[in-house]
Amino acid sequence: MNHSQPTKYRHVPKYAFISPQLWILSELMKVPLIQALLAVGMLSSFYSCLKGAFPLVTYITAYLLLYVSQNLIEKRSEKAAKKHVKQICEEVTREAPGVNVKSWDDITERINENIHSEGDWPSRFCLFEGRSCYTFFRQAILCPYYQSQETEEGARNSGEESQSLRHTVNAYEESLERWWKMFSKELVYYNYTDAAQQKLPKNIHSSKFSWASFFVLKVFLRADKILAFSNIAEFSLSFLVMCYLVPISKLRSYILLLTAGSLFGLVLFQIFLALFVFIFPIPWLLGTDHLMTWWAIISDINPGEDVEKWDIVAKTFNARWTVDDHCCLREFFFDGDHCMKTFRKAYPREILENEFWIKTQQDLVPFLKRALEASRPDSLH
Known part of the structure; x- marks a missing residue:
């Protein structure tokens, strides 16, 4: 644990791991497919060693696995987060984070806990940090909303879900303006x-x-x-x-x-x-x-x-x-x-x-x- 950081972030990997790579490696070991591949690889290696052979293909596969794992974990993380879009919207509406990293870390803490408690992720470390959560919000929620508003049907949609999303986007946009004004005041002083x-x-x-x-x-x-x-x-x-x-x-x-x-x-x-x-x-x-x-x-x-x-x-x-x-x-x-x-x-x-x-x-x-x-x-x- 990085003790120089706030202890309240128990479920934000950025504060629990020294680097993103260690977080990825930790989460990778919880994937059943990866566990099976490692078991097969070890058995294959042991058998090859007994025969005095050098299984180059097995080694290269294991080494490459370490490098391609990041994309796998990030995709699985996004897939899990998509099941909790409603909660993310509620958190953004309530927190009004703007681009404040600490506020997004707060949101990530609660989202990670909820994703794990509902069984959508094996640990409490689904999203790496507040910036990851913010990026997901902009790509998976905000951009699709803006695109939908360009169509007549989307602009006129007055359903409960659409109204809730519009409320979230308005709260987020207002929080951006508030952040800008507060930061500008800081610069004045x-x-x-x-x-x-x-x-x-x-x-x-x-x-x-x-x-x-x-x-x-x-x-x-x-x-x-x-x-x-x-x-x-x-x-x-x-x-x-x-x-x-x-x-x-x-x-x-x-x-x-x-x-x-x-x-x-x-x-x-x-x-x-x-x-x-x-x-x-x-x-x-x-x-x-x-x-x-x-x-x-x-x-x-x-x-x-x-x-x-x-x-x-x-x-x-x-x-x-x-x-x-x-x-x-x-x-x-x-x-x-x-x-x-x-x-x-x-x-x-x-x-x-x-x-x-x-x-x-x-x-x-x-x-x-x-x-x-x-x-x-x-x-x-």
Whole structure:
């Protein structure tokens, strides 16, 4: 248990497991099909070891299983959550969470408990965290509702279920507006002089690629903590599987090969991600709550094309991202120019004419419009 987090979240995996991978592995072991596959694999390995053979296919299958399991667990989690859409709507109506992560964690705590008590999930850890619940709400409830309102039949539907859903959506949209106003008030009292004194990554790193490399490494290691425990667990699991599958006489060479291969793969993966972050914008790393925070800061500072003001936006967001995720990463944006170009590349003004984006992000459109207005060249005071 991560004791630095609130103890009331007993049924939110984010607070009970060191990493999502360990949660996935834990839930995976509760799936009957996986249990059967593991049993068959172990028996096959034991039989092969007795014959002195090396069942390469069995090993590769077991190793791949560890990587493809995430999608399996997420799909099963969504399927279980869909049976409790009514409760999720009731919780959203009552809690009015906006994009407040803690409020969504509260909702997730109660939803996970209910899903388990009704026998739809083997443990009390169905949805990983509040952000997972929020994403599910937007994809499975909010977007279908908006799409239904585009048809005459959907807009005129006055049934009890439709009225209840409309009430939930209205409560959610109002909570977004309330969150924006409250956060804007926080920014009014925020001392931007303190932000101005903070250092940007461009003042710390010798180059943008150096920043991208360290940025990826810190994200991968979860902010300067010891190498993600899930990776150690994965390596240990691989080692145990090797012991089962490889004859003792060849075990040493296979362990060396596995270690070298894992380290080489890790380095290559980091270089690839660093290049990706260096070349492309990185809003894909941000959740909806982070995006709203970013837009609110832009709207408040009103930077236009003033790079110095964009520096303040970058510093303020970097610090805010640290507070929200407790990850000691004050390096999300390299500098103000990077922040400005990332915003404009990710959100060109034409995006408001993109039908697909409007349909999937309809609840966020009013807030993005405010940020776009504040980023216009003629918006300078």
